[in-house]
Amino acid sequence: MKICILNGDMTTEASHFSDYLRNLSFELNKEHQVDLFALNQMNLHYCIGCWTCWIKTPGRCVHKDDAEQIFRSIINSDFFIFASPVIAGFTSSLLKKITDRLIVLIHPYFKIIYGEAHHRKRYEKYPDFGLIIQHEKDTDEEDLQIIKDIYERTAINFHSKLRFMKQIEKDKIEDIINETCNI
Amino acid sequence: MKLAIFNGSPRNKKSNSKILTEQFLDGYTEICNEPTVVRYLADIKEREQAIKTFLDADTCVIIFPLYTDCMPGIVKDFFEQISGFNINKLKRIGFIVQSGFPESKHSVYLERYLKKLVSRLNCEYIGTVIKGGVEGIQYMPPNMTKKLFTNFRELGKHFASTEKFSYKIMKRLAKPFKLPLILRILLVIAPSGLVNMFWNMQLKQNGAWEKRFDRPFI
Secondary structure, eight states: OEEEEEEOOOOSSOOHHHHHHHHHHHHHHTTSEEEEEEGGGSOOOOOOSOOHHHHTSTTOOSOOSTHHHHHHHHHTOSEEEEEEEEETTEEOHHHHHHHHHGGGGEEEEEEEETTEEEEEESSSOOOEEEEEEEOOTTOOHHHHHHHHHHHHHHHHHTTSOEEEEEETTTOOHHHHHHHHHTO | OOEEEEEOOTTGGGSHHHHHHHHHHHHHHHHOOSOOEEEETTOGGGHHHHHHHHHHOSEEEEEEEOBTTBOOHHHHHHHHHHHTSOOOSOOEEEEEEEOSSSSGGGGHHHHHHHHHHHHHTTOEEEEEEEEOOOTTTTTSOHHHHHHHHHHHHHHHHHHHHHSSOOHHHHHHHTOOSSOOHHHHHHHHHSOHHHHTHHHHHHHHHTTOGGGTTOOTTO
8 A cells, every 4th residue: 555644743853743653654664655754854835826736737836846746645645644743723834835735636627525616636536544643732622623624624625535533642553553554 | 903914815915815805904994094004924024024013913804715625824834923922912813714615614614723723822703704706806897896895895894893893794705605506506517618617718828728637646
């Protein structure tokens, strides 16, 4: 199975969160092919809303940066993971920076899904994804529900499903591996 | 009321958020002549000034487009920065979230986050105005945007006199919450060329029509 992991940890020094993901990636790599992207070490630009990827060079972003590696990895993977510490009640701006850019993988045309307007597929299939987070000091149940609900909405627009949301404080690496392998 | 407006559109000064802000301020200044500062969060180099403006203001309105079901990355970056300060004055914060989707349902999940963010900042939440169907307003003839702009001017006027978003106008702007059945059916049965006219026109103008279904990453 091909697995892509996006690490949105913004800390520049060693961190428990990045260590956790490195261990997860190491263990998964024993049986699968894993691309682990440390976003804080990549040259990534913000989406500027120009829609070049929809109306000028369909499927290709105007920015020529490291994001292309991520686009290629995600669309060719069987499963991918958004991972980030919670900051100000949501996943990091670094992770959101690349998430905004993922519209390059979607087509601008509208279609109806669950009775709502959504963008149609550009590619034939899209991988389901998981979410791994680390609490901040004041993270509560309401925050967790908000995060989960928003990622479930993202999944609809990405023609996929949110398979799990794990918290590194509670969930062991082995459990994530088991769940990932059963997808 | 010392009002500051923060435009969080990645399109910066060419944004639909800017157009809506101008309409809001047109109405606002009819009632209140206190100067209002507008900051653009996409101007990363001017971020320090934006933070200072945020900390100084009594009332902040943050307007941005919905990006992948959430706030754009630059707006989240701003939220992370302001969360690092102890805000020791009673500040009121409201939001305007606009999107290209015709129905407002897409934005209500984010609204819960915005409300929680304001409580985390120990500030007063004054609401979130949600408006769908905003994409394309830059190209629309005046008769197509008249109602939208009137509503935003009225919203600004009401805000200047009451320091609140008008519930009535918010409700009006949020329509439709869900796509009406007839529109859903139409989107399914109508020819693609008709439904996607807006995109097709631009694809053709850019000479990209033939490549519209390209899949460069497989």
